Amino acid sequence: MATKKKMLQAASGSASGAGLDVDEVFSTYLYEGTGSAQTINNGIDLAGEGGIVWTKIRYPSGDHTLMDSGFGAGTRLLPNQSNALLTGEGCSTSFNSNGITLGGDSSVSNNGRDFSSWTFRKAPKFFDVVTYSGNSTSGRTISHNLDAEVGMMIIKKTNSSTDSNWAVYHRKTIPNDPAEMSTLLNSTAAAFRQQQHFNDTEPTSTQFTLGNSTTTNGSGNTYVAYLFAHNDGDGGFGPDADQDIIKCGSYTGDGTDQSIELGFEPQWVMIKNTSSGSTYSDWVIFDNMRKLDASGSGNAPLMANLSDSEGGAYASSSYNLVQPTPTGMIVEGTSGPLAVGTNGDNYIYMAIRRGPLAPPESATEVFAMDTQGSSAPYFDSGFPVDMAFYRPTSSDHTQIVSRITGDKRLYTNLTSSEGSSSGHQWDYMDGWYGSAINNNQSWMWKRAPNYFDVVAYTGDGVAGRTVSHNLGVAPEMMWVKSRGNAEDWYVYHKDLGNGSIVILNTNSSVYNGMSNVWNNTSPTSSVFTVGTNGKVNLSGDTYITYLFATLGGISKVGSVSHSGTTNVDCGFTSGSRFVLLKRTDASGDWYFWDSLRGIVSGNDPYLLLNTNAAQEINTDYIDPLSSGFTITSNFTAGDYIFYAIS
Numbered sequence: 001m002a003t004k005k006k007m008l009q010a011a012s013g014s015a016s017g018a019g020l021d022v023d024e025v026f027s028t029y030l031y032e033g034t035g036s037a038q039t040i041n042n043g044i045d046l047a048g049e050g051g052i053v054w055t056k057i058r059y060p061s062g063d064h065t066l067m068d069s070g071f072g073a074g075t076r077l078l079p080n081q082s083n084a085l086l087t088g089e090g091c092s093t094s095f096n097s098n099g100i101t102l103g104g105d106s107s108v109s110n111n112g113r114d115f116s117s118w119t120f121r122k123a124p125k126f127f128d129v130v131t132y133s134g135n136s137t138s139g140r141t142i143s144h145n146l147d148a149e150v151g152m153m154i155i156k157k158t159n160s161s162t163d164s165n166w167a168v169y170h171r172k173t174i175p176n177d178p179a180e181m182s183t184l185l186n187s188t189a190a191a192f193r194q195q196q197h198f199n200d201t202e203p204t205s206t207q208f209t210l211g212n213s214t215t216t217n218g219s220g221n222t223y224v225a226y227l228f229a230h231n232d233g234d235g236g237f238g239p240d241a242d243q244d245i246i247k248c249g250s251y252t253g254d255g256t257d258q259s260i261e262l263g264f265e266p267q268w269v270m271i272k273n274t275s276s277g278s279t280y281s282d283w284v285i286f287d288n289m290r291k292l293d294a295s296g297s298g299n300a301p302l303m304a305n306l307s308d309s310e311g312g313a314y315a316s317s318s319y320n321l322v323q324p325t326p327t328g329m330i331v332e333g334t335s336g337p338l339a340v341g342t343n344g345d346n347y348i349y350m351a352i353r354r355g356p357l358a359p360p361e362s363a364t365e366v367f368a369m370d371t372q373g374s375s376a377p378y379f380d381s382g383f384p385v386d387m388a389f390y391r392p393t394s395s396d397h398t399q400i401v402s403r404i405t406g407d408k409r410l411y412t413n414l415t416s417s418e419g420s421s422s423g424h425q426w427d428y429m430d431g432w433y434g435s436a437i438n439n440n441q442s443w444m445w446k447r448a449p450n451y452f453d454v455v456a457y458t459g460d461g462v463a464g465r466t467v468s469h470n471l472g473v474a475p476e477m478m479w480v481k482s483r484g485n486a487e488d489w490y491v492y493h494k495d496l497g498n499g500s501i502v503i504l505n506t507n508s509s510v511y512n513g514m515s516n517v518w519n520n521t522s523p524t525s526s527v528f529t530v531g532t533n534g535k536v537n538l539s540g541d542t543y544i545t546y547l548f549a550t551l552g553g554i555s556k557v558g559s560v561s562h563s564g565t566t567n568v569d570c571g572f573t574s575g576s577r578f579v580l581l582k583r584t585d586a587s588g589d590w591y592f593w594d595s596l597r598g599i600v601s602g603n604d605p606y607l608l609l610n611t612n613a614a615q616e617i618n619t620d621y622i623d624p625l626s627s628g629f630t631i632t633s634n635f636t637a638g639d640y641i642f643y644a645i646s
Contacts, residue, residue, distance in 0.1 A: 019241030022355030025121040026245075028268060028287040029099075030427050033057075035111030036104040037093055044121045046095035050129065051121040052226065053092075053100050054079065056302050057107075058114040058290075058310040064302075065107050068224065069095040070129055076107070077156060077224075080186050080305050082165050085158040114427075116290060116302065116310075118268065120228075124148065125236055126246055128227045131158075136219040138212045139199055144227055150203040151230030151248025152350050154185055155215070159222045163214040167197045170348045171230055172250030173274055178202060179209075183274060183348075186305050188281040191274035191346075203227075228350060238357035245353040250274075255333045255343030262328040265470055267292070267354035269322055269329060270304065275345040280313065280337045282306060286322050288354060288403065289384065289427055294323045294456035295406025296542075297420070314338055324354075324404070326455055326468040359450040359472075363554045363646045366446040367578065369596040370431070372439065377431035379442040385432040387454055387546060390442035393597070393607070393615035401434075402454050405544060410481055412590075412609040413505050418483040418542075443578065443594065449473075451555055453547040456483075459530075461539030464519050466527040475523050475547035476557035477643060479504055482535065483542040490517060490535045493641045495559035498522045502582060502641070505610050507589045523547075548643060556628065556644045559584070563637040570628030572646040575599070579622060579629050580609070585639040591621070599624050 027042035044051065050069045056062070064079040073092045077085055090105030099119070102108045108115065120127045124147040132142050144150075151171050157164040166185035173181040173191045179202045182194040196211030203209065208225065210217040217223070229235075231244030247262050267288045273281040283304035286292040290310065291300045298317040300310045314321065321340050323330040329351065333341025340347060360366045368381035379388065389400040389412060397411040403426045408418045425433035434442060445452050449472035457467045469475070478492040481504075489504035496502065498518040501511050516531035523529065528545070530537040537543075550557050556570035570576065577595040582588060590609035597605040597615070601624060605617045623630040628644060 017241055018239050018358075019235075019237040019243070020123055020126075021357050022237065022245050022267075022353050025123045025126050026268070026352050026355075027117075027119040028289045029117045029119065030289050030429060031115055031117065033106075033109040033111055033113045033115055034104070035106070035109060037101060038109060039096070039101045040099045040117060042099040042117075042119055044099060044119050045097050046100060046119070046121065047097045049122050050095075051119060051127065052129065053117055053119045055108050055115055055117040057110060058116055058302070060113075061307045061309045062110070063107065063307050064304065065091055067092045067100065068129065070131060070224075074103070077158070079166060080303075080307055082161050082186060084161050084164065116287070118287070125229050125231060125234070127229065130225045130227065132223055132225070134210075134214075134217040134219055134221045134223060136212045136214075136217060138196070138210075139201075140210045140217060141207045142210065142225065143207050144203075144225070146205065146227050146229050148205055148229040148231065148234065150205075150208065150227055151246065152228045152348075153203060153208060154226045155197075156224055157215065157218070157221050158224055163218065165215060167194075167213075167215050169198050169203070169208075170250075171202075171248055172348050174346075175250070181274075183272060184305075185283060188277050188279065188305060190277040190281065243353075243357055245355075245357075246350070248348070248350045250346060250348045251331065251341075253331075253333045253339065253341035253343055253345045253347060255341065257330050257332050257334070258341055259325065259330050260328045260349075262351055262353075264328075264353040265324050265326050266329055266351040268352040269349060271322070271331070271340050271347055271349045273340070273342070273345050273347055276342075278337060284314065284321065284340065288324065291406060292322060292324055293404050293406045294542075295404075295408055296320055297406050297408070325457075326470050354470075356448060359551055360448045360554060363577065366448045366451055366554070367645045368444045369441065369577070369594055370444070371441050371596070372434065377425070377428040377433040379434055379444065380431040381444045381446075382430055383446045384429055385426065385444045386447040387445045387452070388432055388434070388442050390434050390440050391607070392439045393441065393605070394439065395612055395614040397612045398607070398609055401432075402544065402546075404454050404456050405483070408483070410483070410544070411505075412489065413611050415486045415488055415505060417486050441596065450549055451551045452549070455545045455547065457543050457545070459534075459537040459539055459541045459543060461532060461537060463516070463532045464521070464529060465537055466529050467545070468527050469523075469545075469547055471525070471547050471549055473525050473549050475528060475549055477548040477641075478523070478528060479546045480536050481544055482538070483544055485534075485538070485541055487535045490533075492518055492523070492528075493559070494522075494557065495641060496584065502584060504590060507587045507610055509587050510584045554646055556642075559639065559641045560631070561639050562631045562635065565633050566631040567625055568628045568631065568642065568644070569625075570644045570646070572627055572644075574646060575624045575626050576629045576644045576646060578645040580643040581631070581640050582642075583636070583638045583640050588636070588638065588640075593622055599629065
């Protein structure tokens with residue numbers, strides 16, 4: 001099942017001044033080849049707006065394929081080769097208003113093989129495509145419609161393979177005169193002096209300049225130029241048309257892990273060492289569907305200049321080359337020649353922001369439940385899953401897992417540190433792969449503004465340390481757990497205040513006077529604050545935080561005083577599909593119910609997050625209510641915090 005994409009606006013404009021969302025102009029889409037035609041519905045309008053689809057077989061090796069809507073169906077270029085434009089190919093049959101229909105050619109649809117695809121839609125301030133005929137005239141200018149600083153430009157001769165490398169301009173190839181230098185997409189070569197590729201003239205927001213090189217401007221030859229923007233506070237994307245989604249920059253490696261500030265969390269990154277032309281100076285590509293994460297278990301890059309299978313020489317759990325942060329990325333400099341931060345070497349990159357930028361419009365876009373199926377991915381959601389917990393209804397622990405922590409898992413009812421599980425896989429568009437144990441059920445969340453976020457961070461032991469997040473509103477509930485040490489889960493809740501906690505893995509009541517946990521500071525729409533408490537901020541320890549918020553009609557974080565029968569109005573219209581309740585004025589378990597097992601007028605099965613107890617089926621503690629849920633008179637009177645999803 002393809003990921004559902006929410007369209008904020010028509011392709012050429014928007015209501016109320018909204019800008020395009022990331023998901024409308026870029027997509028990473030993973031699929032399995034069938035050996036025959038198949039349609040990839042990624043929500044991107046290639047028929048009306050135009051753009052490219054870049055695919056690569058993940059296993060085994062095979063050439064990259066770039067399909068350009070401007071050249072039409074059945075054509076392709078090979079980014080890792082110098083071939084001319086190939087025509088009459090079985091790679092595509094149509095470019096559609098919501099994606100592409102692939103042909104049955106093995107280059108894009110080898111039966112039973114896994115593929116990655118990256119789609120770039122033409123849009124101002126993001127991406128443009130220009131075709132032209134060369135004239136060998138130095139200083140020749142070509143107009144484009146990027147309407148922004150050109151961050152990176154790739155030019156390819158299309159009619160001949162002679163002098164037909166992929167010439168790359170990047171705004172930071174060298175800091176002071178980038179147009180004097182060039183790199184080659186289909187090569188490991190270091191940046192080299194080549195004034196005639198771009199006439200030693202930097203492009204503007206409306207045109208680029210060519211020299212007389214036959215690679216970029218030979219008389220009688222035809223060319224295509226792919227232009228990628230660099231946003232610097234002028235992106236114009238998102239609901240308020242004020243957000244950046246693409247950055248093209250550089251850094252100098254220092255032999256250590258260093259943090260690169262982007263202003264957003266990336267979902268796709270391409271990096272090239274421009275100082276060295278060694279074997280490992282590849283154009284490495286990472287995306288968050290394929291282990292661009294903070295798991296510490298290694299990445300799985302694809303190399304734009306190589307036909308190698310996924311990972312290639314970089315496929316090792318010790319090579320944690322790139323890790324995303326809420327505002328950028330950490331690049332690794334310690335794995336010798338394979339590092340992307342080798343001391344003294346210069347690197348260029350292009351990074352694309354993780355979406356979506358707009359809040360969801362329905363709960364089914366961001367929350368799902370499923371009982372384990374008989375084939376991969378085992379748990380179906382209808383969207384790429386970012387966090388899940390799962391367990392059987394019999395006696396067992398509740399495991400909690402997330403895309404950003406990869407193959408690692410924690411237990412909601414235990415203090416144990418993070419463990420590994422090869423059974424956890426996230427490279428599915430419509431679910432996730434959990435361990436194949438019968439009778440498991442999974443509850444699945446997607447990250448989205450104003451609704452839910454996940455943050456991995458490393459403690460520094462400093463009181464008042466702020467941790468960035470991308471929830472977009474102040475989180476109303478947060479679950480924080482040490483990944484490296486056996487520690488309790490500390491929970492913040494807005495109605496308990498910033499000096500109090502409850503503990504997810506116990507039934508204890510509220511702990512007050514905990515000033516060293518949240519530093520007596522309430523979270524904001526961009527950061528949360530931690531104190532010196534080792535449960536949340538031990539220097540050098542790694543942590544995971546799950547952040548929840550109220551989103552009208554979709555989710556509700558709140559509190560209630562219960563006695564007798566209590567109707568809890570969550571602002572929903574069709575009742576709650578998920579309810580979590582925890583008593584706070586005395587000890588009490590973390591109860592949760594869901595509509596998959598049954599929220600009915602009668603007995604409702606419940607499970608507990610803080611114990612491994614089997615499901616209890618002979619109680620009637622909650623009842624359905626169209627605006628939320630009802631707590632019945634059978635449930636113990638007291639004060640409770642709750643979390644509900646419609």
